Amino acid sequence: MAASPHNGRFDGTWWIWAMAGALFVVYAAVSLRLHQRMMTSSYDLGIFDQVVRSYAEGHLPVSEVKGQDFPVLGDHFSPILALVAPFYWVWRGAETLLVVQAALLAVSVVPLTLWARRTLGGPAGAVIGACYGLSWGIASAVGYDFHEVAFAVPLLAFSLTALANDRLSAAAYWALPLLLVKEDLGLTVLAIGLVIAWRGDRRLGMFTVAAGLAAAALALFVVLPAFSPSGSFAYWSLVEGGSGAPGVDGGSGGSLLDLLHRGTIGLVTPQTKVTTFVLMLAPTMFLAMRSPLLWVALPTLVWRFTSSNGLHWGTGFHYSLVLMPMVFAAFIDALVRRGTSGRGLRRYLVGSAAITLMILPNFSLFQLVQPDTWRTDPRVAVAHRLMDKIPDGATVQTSDHLVPQLSNRTSVSLYGSNDSRPDPQWIMVDVWAPDSSRGWLGAPLSHEAEQQHLMESNRAGYALVAQEGGFVLMHRQEVTPQQRSRSGHA
Numbered sequence: 001m002a003a004s005p006h007n008g009r010f011d012g013t014w015w016i017w018a019m020a021g022a023l024f025v026v027y028a029a030v031s032l033r034l035h036q037r038m039m040t041s042s043y044d045l046g047i048f049d050q051v052v053r054s055y056a057e058g059h060l061p062v063s064e065v066k067g068q069d070f071p072v073l074g075d076h077f078s079p080i081l082a083l084v085a086p087f088y089w090v091w092r093g094a095e096t097l098l099v100v101q102a103a104l105l106a107v108s109v110v111p112l113t114l115w116a117r118r119t120l121g122g123p124a125g126a127v128i129g130a131c132y133g134l135s136w137g138i139a140s141a142v143g144y145d146f147h148e149v150a151f152a153v154p155l156l157a158f159s160l161t162a163l164a165n166d167r168l169s170a171a172a173y174w175a176l177p178l179l180l181v182k183e184d185l186g187l188t189v190l191a192i193g194l195v196i197a198w199r200g201d202r203r204l205g206m207f208t209v210a211a212g213l214a215a216a217a218l219a220l221f222v223v224l225p226a227f228s229p230s231g232s233f234a235y236w237s238l239v240e241g242g243s244g245a246p247g248v249d250g251g252s253g254g255s256l257l258d259l260l261h262r263g264t265i266g267l268v269t270p271q272t273k274v275t276t277f278v279l280m281l282a283p284t285m286f287l288a289m290r291s292p293l294l295w296v297a298l299p300t301l302v303w304r305f306t307s308s309n310g311l312h313w314g315t316g317f318h319y320s321l322v323l324m325p326m327v328f329a330a331f332i333d334a335l336v337r338r339g340t341s342g343r344g345l346r347r348y349l350v351g352s353a354a355i356t357l358m359i360l361p362n363f364s365l366f367q368l369v370q371p372d373t374w375r376t377d378p379r380v381a382v383a384h385r386l387m388d389k390i391p392d393g394a395t396v397q398t399s400d401h402l403v404p405q406l407s408n409r410t411s412v413s414l415y416g417s418n419d420s421r422p423d424p425q426w427i428m429v430d431v432w433a434p435d436s437s438r439g440w441l442g443a444p445l446s447h448e449a450e451q452q453h454l455m456e457s458n459r460a461g462y463a464l465v466a467q468e469g470g471f472v473l474m475h476r477q478e479v480t481p482q483q484r485s486r487s488g489h490a
């Protein structure tokens with residue numbers, strides 16, 4: 001008896017879940033391998049590991065990397081991170097966050113691919129799903145630590161898929177949890193509400209708009225200032241003209257003229273912003289611009305391109321992650337709206353695949369096929385051997401890339417940072433760390449300043465425990481009252 005093409009064997013969706021599973025393995029392999037090679041950092045994996053550890057231990061999140069007992073709910077409003085805590089009970093370490101992120105990104109492939117398969121056919125679904133899963137925005141995020149916005153990606157994929165298929169209530173339900181991911185996503189919820197209203201359900205649309213606007217205002221003007229040590233949202237400086245990050249060239253100031261410039265011509269200058277915008281649309285052959293779903297990307301693009309922090313403008317780090325489900329949802333929607341089929345559809349699919357593959361080697365997923373990825377520097381074993389000498393629960397100051405290696409079991413902060421807890425029990429420094437890692441995302445001290453700081457630490461009572469492979473491990477000696485009296489200290 002011949003098999004029916006609709007019995008699930010030939011026309012089923014198992015391959016979509018298999019694709020998502022394969023992408024999960026790819027994402028997890030890249031990020032975990034980077035962590036194993038000690039190529040993750042305090043900003044941001046160390047910070048988020050301390051946040052999730054706080055939730056797992058039953059208290060509000062704090063991060064020693066940000067400052068002494070720094071309340072993270074005063075930095076960004078991301079209570080959704082508490083959902084990672086149960087997984088942290090199973091495996092206490094930064095690896096848990098990286099695996100959770102890989103799972104969230106992989107799950108987001110499913111609704112978009114199912115939608116494309118149902119409306120455009122199986123081959124189209126496979127190509128679009130693969131192009132989305134390998135897109136540069138996702139690859140860039142996977143290659144740079146963990147971030148809370150990973151939770152937004154599947155929520156956006158499910159919401160926009162429902163929205164395009166006129167399941168407007170489902171679109172709103174999937175969008176509302178975005179309010180717990182990060183404070184700026186309230187404006188994304190607002191944009192989704194506007195599209196819901198435009199598609200016919202004005203009452204639901206306006207409710208979603210109001211919820212997004214109210215949640216963003218509540219987070220920015222009430223919750224974040226209430227927890228922040230400064231009493232205000234720390235990143236207003238990005239709008240006012242300051243960089244918001246040490247060591248980043250920020251702009252010309254916070255004057256009205258400057259704000260006007262950044263809100264107009266500044267949206268497309270310098271060229272980095274145009275490059276990011278073009279690369280965002282290129283995998284869709286720019287067809288995404290024909291879908292109203294692309295309007296959902298507007299709040300993210302506006303805050304990034306008006307920011308005075310130049311790192312927000314480019315294709316690096318995690319900043320383009322939330323744009324990927326928006327752009328590919330708009331791509332599918334545009335193809336469906338145009339009734340694209342046959343040779344026309346094949347042209348778009350071939351073009352999308354070619355551009356995705358052309359861009360792929362420039363981002364982290366390509367590391368899986370590079371031999372260096374699978375070689376481990378002998379210094380990694382040296383570092384772990386020295387870190388094992390530091391007891392659980394100790395206070396530590398250490399180099400940037402060592403922070404996420406210790407954040408699961410110690411109170412760790414950046415060595416030499418003015419915000420770090422003073423007089424830690426232990427100091428561990430990688431004196432061979434290249435200068436390229438000593439920017440605002442890396443060590444706060446130059447190589448020369450670090451050497452001077454280590455000598456001062458030695459004079460202040462820190463004894464050398466070990467010095468091997470470019471790592472220096474020091475321990476603070478306890479000073480008795482008699483020794484303090486003989487040294488002339490009160």
